[in-house]
Amino acid sequence: MDSTIAEKMETIGRRARKASQALMGLSEEEKNQALKAMADELDNQREKIRKANELDVKDGRENGLSSAMIDRLILNDERIDAMIQGLHDIAALPDPIGKDLRTWDKENGLKLHKRAVPIGVIGMIYESRPNVTADAAALCLKASNAIILRGGSEALRSNQAIAEALNKGAKKAGLPEHALQLVPVRDRKAVQELIRMDRYVDVIIPRGGQGLIRAVAENATVPVLKHYEGICHIYVDADADHEKAWRIVENAKCQRPGVCNAVETLLVNKAIAPEWLPEMAEQLLKQKVELRGDEASRDYIKDVKPATEEDWSTEYLDLILSVKIVDGIKEAVEHINHYGSGHSDAIVSENSEQQDYFSRMVDSAAVYVNASTRFTDGAEFGMGAEIGISTDRLHARGPVGLEELTTYKYVITGNGQIRE
């Protein structure tokens, strides 16, 4: 390991830990003032940010980045405005820190408070989009966490310009020094250091492709909050309302196919398939959805590609849908728990027994009854904003908003109580 990078990261970590302790003392008002000052500085330094971004984009083009990556990299006025608005939106959200999640009294007179507190230091590793620099920083700071940001190397100058503006605003507002730090090197060794700095970093949140997340999870000693793919299912039960089922499947597949909460596999009860599936297929084909069916389904939907074993565990992120006929709800649930990614799955059924069985037995972060899987989203859930959607099981599942960026401690108040 390059000793200079190791030393740099050690310094960053030590400063973040120190900042996180100072952040515990801030009031809601102080944090909100800082977020607003940070928004103002983004606006003030708009030109500087755009110029830095132009250099990144120029290099990106020369280095042969794909047009999709270039598109994600570009910061225009609209995107800078969105970052500024994002900071104001987060300032307007309620402070998640310091509230009592539960209080209770013991017979000996002790009063226990289970109280929301910051996690401490959050390490954020992300790719391409420089706006994440502002969005992630604002969410973490609103929950009184110090943050270490490590963006994509292709966006380093953009991220530095944004981080400088944010830090200038933070300083003006009196936020503790080093509450927000951007890793200033492109070298990947910095990531290797960051994910093993247990002493200084409390959680790593990687955002980006599956490869990045897997590499981080495999090598980290710091806990990682993972955001894997969404292989989402809709099960259409024998007792489904036909119209609802058509509407929900179409929405979950077509409204925005490139996102993690779009549906990838349709499971249809054999009792409803003959009547319901052909019209569903017709609707989807009109929307240019490619269908891939198991053998049984191809009796009802003609001229479609057969689905292979691989299809059941593929997140298409595209207008493709795999279709399978199942004997009943048990087979549907087993399929989902086996091939799914524990993200979002739905049942369409008017039968409350089937609804209950599905809600209970499907082992996913979000389980829908008669609604589209597309609602799995921090804003739609009423969290205001999210830093991602966790497919992990511990600490946070589903959308990760301000509350999920906190932990708790017990504050126990007494009057001289001792243990007998």
Added chain:
Amino acid sequence: MDSTIAEKMETIGRRARKASQALMGLSEEEKNQALKAMADELDNQREKIRKANELDVKDGRENGLSSAMIDRLILNDERIDAMIQGLHDIAALPDPIGKDLRTWDKENGLKLHKRAVPIGVIGMIYESRPNVTADAAALCLKASNAIILRGGSEALRSNQAIAEALNKGAKKAGLPEHALQLVPVRDRKAVQELIRMDRYVDVIIPRGGQGLIRAVAENATVPVLKHYEGICHIYVDADADHEKAWRIVENAKCQRPGVCNAVETLLVNKAIAPEWLPEMAEQLLKQKVELRGDEASRDYIKDVKPATEEDWSTEYLDLILSVKIVDGIKEAVEHINHYGSGHSDAIVSENSEQQDYFSRMVDSAAVYVNASTRFTDGAEFGMGAEIGISTDRLHARGPVGLEELTTYKYVITGNGQIRE
């Protein structure tokens, strides 16, 4: 890696995952019946368990285990009774699964339920005490988790006899097969496999010495819920009630010095030290407590060993107490956040401003105001039973009881809602 062990562990993992899915379908009554049947079988197989244990103890003596380890290993009738009682106690606790932690409605008519569900598969790695086999299994099963137990190799026969009895009872009561599995090999490679089986295991809980926990945390890819040492502090403020402070310090140090929530370091405000500290020292010396003081403290407590830098980060687990004079609360909090282990720390003060500052700024799982640190314990907190005390920050902090062995999912019920 020995392929036979890898294969064995793979089979255990696959079976545990399957069992965990079946466990989601069990009712509270079914789980309680199983726990009671397991208790009955422990009673029925008492002789078998004791004989297996005698062999373990005999081998342990021949292999030169320390008398403390032998003591922990021994299963007498009293300890078997305690295991049986433990199973009944856990059966009597409320079911943590299926309850809605929060429900809310959205304007579009969606109803959201944040619902407590099992974590899934828990891997428990522990040393010596065979009673953990029954205690840990019962807690995990009550929260509808499958469990894989890996006890100390010196207790393998005892653990196998206990696990066989538990499984016989579980089978009689109709619990899903493989809900409880004991790793049947002594080879340490089994642990290396277990902590990297992400597909099958959702969390590892290591219980034992610091070395064991560090080795597991360093090498695991499965999330680890860690239980590190307790370096606990009491800060006696300028505005402390003298009597309360004496009583609390004495209790926290002397009542049971060998446990993690006993105090190790006493921080005394310089304003109260001259009057308060000499009498405190006298009380402690009467109780045979060895004091180790910083330079300033040795003005008030004569003939004590100087405290070294190492003392501040040592968990004595013994009748030893380090003492330091601080200028004020800020220095006390900084000392605690720097040298402490985030376990349990207390302030003794009648001043509400100092109390609030301490509660807010001390970054520990349990923060006490005018009470002994010895209360950090699942039973004392009202959780009924605990599997350990987490010094981690994510998912669970402090005592880990039934609720902490759950996670949550969102169940969203609608009436055909789609995303616009």
